[in-house]
Amino acid sequence: MLGEVAGAASLSVEGFSLFLGFPKTADSTKAPLQRRCKLFFLWCCPHSPKKLEELELDEQQKKRLEAFLTQKAKVGELKDDDFERISELGAGNGGVVTKVQHKPSGLIMARKLIHLEIKPAIRNQIIRELQVLHECNSPYIVGFYGAFYSDGEISICMEHMDGGSLDQVLKEAKRIPEEILGKVSIAVLRGLAYLREKHQIMHRDVKPSNILVNSRGEIKLCDFGVSGQLIDSMANSFVGTRSYMSPERLQGTHYSVQSDIWSMGLSLVELSIGRYPIPPPDSKELEAIFGRPVVDGAEGESHSISPRARPPGRPVSGHGMDSRPAMAIFELLDYIVNEPPPKLPNGVFTQDFQEFVNKCRGAADDAPNLVSLRFQSHTFIKRSEVEEVDFAGWLCKTLRLNQPSTPTRAAM
Incomplete structure (x- = not known):
């Protein structure tokens, strides 16, 4: 099933796993968590400080976006056992959104759970959504922490907006x-x-x-x-x-x-x-x-x-x-x-x-x-x-x- 989903976005199964987790390196299994976090940050956050300047942000927006990207880099590998459910926020587009706490970092996030036993068009839609969210860093777009696959579901972890x-x-x-x-x-x-x-x-x-x-x-x-x-x-x-x-x-x-x-x-x-x-x-x-x-x-x-x-x-x-x-x-x-x-x-x-x-x-x-x-x-x-x-x-x-x-x- 993963191969079929990945194929929709011209990705191999290995590429899909990279897309949902850390980049695979020769010593990735031995690399300390800090180094792996840095690799992940560099891979999935294409907006360097220079790129942020191109967005024409005011000083407060720049600081908040930089702070979010720093938080994202420190979150590390996302795993199902690391989340504690707080409440349900809503449902739609094939998934349920819950308010959760990421226990290792203490961060409050919005977690969208999407079952994979769905139509191919919807699975393709998930891939497109993940691509966009990985690349988008703007004060006007909700922040994205990462995604992972577990027990037949893709979890998409986003910034929690308390309003x-x-x-x-x-x-x-x-x-x-x-x-x-x-x-x-x-x-x-x-x-x-x-x-x-x-x-x-x-x-x-x-x-x-x-x-x-x-x-x-x-x-x-x-x-x-x-x-x-x-x-x-x-x-x-x-x-x-x-x-x-x-x-x-x-x-x-x-x-x-x-x-x-x-x-x-x-x-x-x-x-x-x-x-x-x-x-x-x-x-x-x-x-x-x-x-x-x-x-x-x-x-x-x-x-x-x-x-x-x-x-x-x-x-x-x-x-x-x-x-x-x-x-x-x-x-x-x-x-x-x-x-x-x-x-x-x-x-x-x-x-x-x-x-x-x-x-x-x-x-x-x-x-x-x-x-x-x-x-x-x-x-x-x-x-x-x-x-x-x-x-x-x-x-x-x-x-x-x-x-x-x-x-x-x-x-x-």
Whole structure:
């Protein structure tokens, strides 16, 4: 089975074992642990201090990334017996994620367990994910400690983000303020730009549950289970979470990294209004969400962005505010393809934020290089970059977390 999995990534069985552990040297069995750790660090962490300088990090980001890479080098060989399970964090993409302590180092990690008795396509997906995570070192990408195989499972060990994902935060916050989402937008754009510019890949599964946050104020993309290395900026396959997929992906046409931007825009609307925005809220629900009538247009007409009546009798979706029935999957896909994309209501958010979300909704028409140029230079992003926002303080208050004495300035 290992040979089949490795073959998907043009690796031999020996190469696959190297990929999950230490590089094999002539005296690897005799080498002291410190030397083996150094070999592993040099092999799987391609970002030297010089490479880190090329990432245009501020001093605090550089120190934190260097500290993480140093921790990673000291962890040593990962083994199943070295982990103590603390709690379950979630499940998805063929695996279960748990909060664990690595007993030899004392580090708290997030451990993703993936069974190998799965479809070949999923096994190939695991290889791609491991490749990406080994090579990615950015303040906007969740850190990766290593991976190992044991008892029919691959364990992927990642940085633990104590704030969890934004969909979990949303359940507590009900709605996330615009100024907070400004910092989120910066981090997501920079993370996507890093993946494309440094590794020529797309994320392919941008959604609130794949944006992680912590009590230091850091915001990072995670879960590259649906990411693949791309030779060019275009792809032609169905991979991802359908409810966040852009129209061109659902139609089977060519799509590029701009589909990630479309998914980000949909996520921003969800985080802003407090629930998945398809079907769109009607005026009555918007009034319940914002505590007052919401108007749309210069004449002050009642806001209504739902052109279809929802059939009764379906489960309720969302985070508590949504009183409308959830769509069946085919109805949802048809809506994404044939109806105008969700938008932010007028009179609640700034014009800059509304325009930014609207550009995300039309991102598929842009050239690939505009991901880092057009969007990162948008007025909403430039304003959010200079705006003083205590993201860590807001998050810790919302989730009742203990805030570190020296939080990171979010997304800066």
